[in-house]
Amino acid sequence: MRPIRRRSSLEKPVDLFAYPVSLVMKFWHWALSFVVDPDSGIAWVGSVLLLVVTVRLLLMRSMWRQQYSMRKMAQLAPKMKELQLKYSGRKSPEDRQAQAKEMQELYSGAGVNPAAGCLPLLVQIPVFLGLYYVLLNFSPPGKSIEEASTMTNGAFQPEQVASFLNAEIFGVPLASYIRMPQEVMDSLHPGLQQSDILMLAVPLFVLAGIATFINMWNSFRRQKAAKAAEQAAIAQVEAEDRAGGPFVDGEVVEIDGEKPATAADADVGSEGGSTAADRRDGTAGTPGTPATAGAAGAAVRALEQALMRRPSRRTSSRWPSP
Template identity: 85%
Template sequence: MDLFAYPVSLVMKFWHWVLSFVFDPGSGIAWVGSVLLLVVTVRLLLMRSMYRQQYSMRKMAQIAPKMKELQNKYKDRKSPEDRQEQAKEMQALYADAGVNPAAGCLPLLVQIPVFLGLYYVLLNFSPRGVSIEEASTMTNGAFGPDQVASFLNAEIFGVPLASYIRMPQDVMDSLHPGLVREDILVLAVPLFVLAGIATFVNMWNSFRRQKAAKAAEQEAIARVEAEEKAGGPVVDGEVLEVDGEKPADPAKSDGAAGTPGTPATAGAAGSTGAAGKPQDFQSIAESMTESMNQSMKIMMYLFPFFPIVGAYFFNFPIAIGIYWLTNNIWTAVQSHFFMEKLEKELPMTSREGLPPSAFM
């Protein structure tokens, strides 16, 4: 855990040092400011990656028709060589579109260690089983004993930043004489509830936006399928131009197709289903996407309770609530500007449920 905690404490220490030129180093303003500026630092470093994530999601929806055409091109070609060629063409399609399917991983992989590191640092300002007096003589990551003692004395609205809901009374007395649990609850309850609400709003808007993007993608794919069936582009129900050969008559296809007149899709389904052959790449990808959507929907209703539950069962200090709420506010504002920019650069075919103000 020190691997995550030390860099986080180093950034906090830097900002606390900067703010000490303006505010009293031992004041709550200086320490709250160091937490807020930690959020700003991390999110600025991730801004480009976050934008690429949103860009890739929308671009994937836009290139869905080409992906479908590629799938149709190889639907009856199942040899290892054909699959390898299909994979190469798919990689080339991603490259031409400037899409990276893994672009969404980096922001999450960075933010989780930052949160764990901050959680570890804030808890170690007053380690469990150690008196406040003894904690004031210890180091904590990049913080020396002087900074640790300064943080333990810092307050916001009269409540110590290091305090938490289930803090023992003897620790409260040594941390801040006269402090009672009700004082902590008055600040902690609305703070962590607001953090949970902000988390839900961001996740709900993210889920709504993904659903809208998926609907636009399916609409585009449906047009491709209609044009392939008709043998050319279809506008208002009419084929404007026949481009290339029409699909082969199912009756003249391989003997494995079965009875003349059986739709080709039935043969394809048989080859990947009853025959026990592996599913094609697109089917696997769609299955994975559906599973991810279901998991995200469950998380959307469960994860917002985490700051509230953590405040009670995991002894999240007040400073953690400030970080959580600030991080979600940043996410909402940043997503607003990202969506406005993307609406101009990559307008979706179907805009229902995708207003420019949609949050991430």
Template identity: 40%
Template structure:
């Protein structure tokens, strides 16, 4: 079922490794890490437009909350009519709730796909999805798009002295798949632990940036506060999950993450930080332009000082 995703991820990684190999040694750890970073850039660049649409949709949804609340109250005894009117309002406002899920729906398969592809370079283990291959068979078995030579290149590549598909909790019997065992679990920990902490910290800070924007918009009156205690509680829970729960999951599951995957997560978070700032600035500018346009339209249609406002109804009656 997930094979198309695995082939797609391995194809993108293969492409960038080939590109990088024109400049760097194709068998070096740096060339493979750079290929992983460029894979990250490729995926995230593809998601810039959906993320921008998601942000615009979120603002429109906040704007139409009072109307949605009025529909709920008016049709509280008629669920079918409530859903019909809600969809009608969403269409009028140009809001598509499903579109907001696209970035997450794309990023999760990418994460899972890259995790699997990197793990599949070394299939000498016996747990989980491992095949229990012998060292020789593993080194001579293709990995999706990657041929035998590329599999061996990846297995023998080192970054800071450790293999890219090694991880802290890797069983000792899998070490032999990397050719010469010139590393220890301590070395893997020395490389992986700082990367895990960087990813945890970056995830926390990206969440803090998003929450700070929410609070700033509420203080400026651009976004209304939750309409009841239940909604306020739900928002607080969501914010706490973003700030602490997600970084906590990364911290405690990081022992299972390959070095290459940690580089993906680190570069992904760096991209997220700058992308969020750019999208926030762009959407805010668009919002200010829209407000200015409405003010100008209101000013041009308002009666001049001393002039009586026109009364269309009076004209019809006369």
């Protein structure tokens, strides 16, 4: 009976990731053994694929939350831009803290967590790092096939390690790699050549590259669509803001159904002019009269109320013709 050589779980920090990964692989390999030969390459390749599916299913809720947060962030973009404009040019620590507080309140009110999008990526990194380490330790560099078959690999016992080393797919051992020394290939599979490994590996590399390109292209399309929606929302808010006050860029709009007034109408105390409020109330007067002063105060109050209301809907009035 061959002695069993166990790898210490504390040899490297990555073992902390490799052992849970090997447990999931072992479960799926055991489940597939009821369907296919457990010593076949299909059983071992299937266990790796089902490991990936398991991880994706576990992360499905987090990935949904990530997409939800991205959509909500796009909807919040106009309000975030307003905050940036509000605090632009204000560099004091108090202003920075106030801006951060308002931004956090904005996120909390919308139920958005900006860090939620990082969780799926942070979880997948140790999983795939552990998977790489498990596959590498089936046939560790510097060890012969005979030595490797007497060692444990995470949750796998030596019998299962030997099963993996003897498994083949399309006539190529699963434990082989492109730069494997010829003497190791001879001990693994007599007559195996490097060209045999390349004939299987190169098409897999091409398929992996195509899949990566498609994934990146779809991601770019989603980001482009989200950016376009964000810009459209910002443009809509800016247009509503321009129509929300009585004087915007020298133009005026109707406030609560009142007649639009021009900037010249609000110029009180110059050349004996009267305000729009004077003309509506029939109290137009000469400069310096109480009627004119009262109209000026009414115009200022109307301006303040309009700026405080800042309606989110577009006004139905038309811009005055020049």
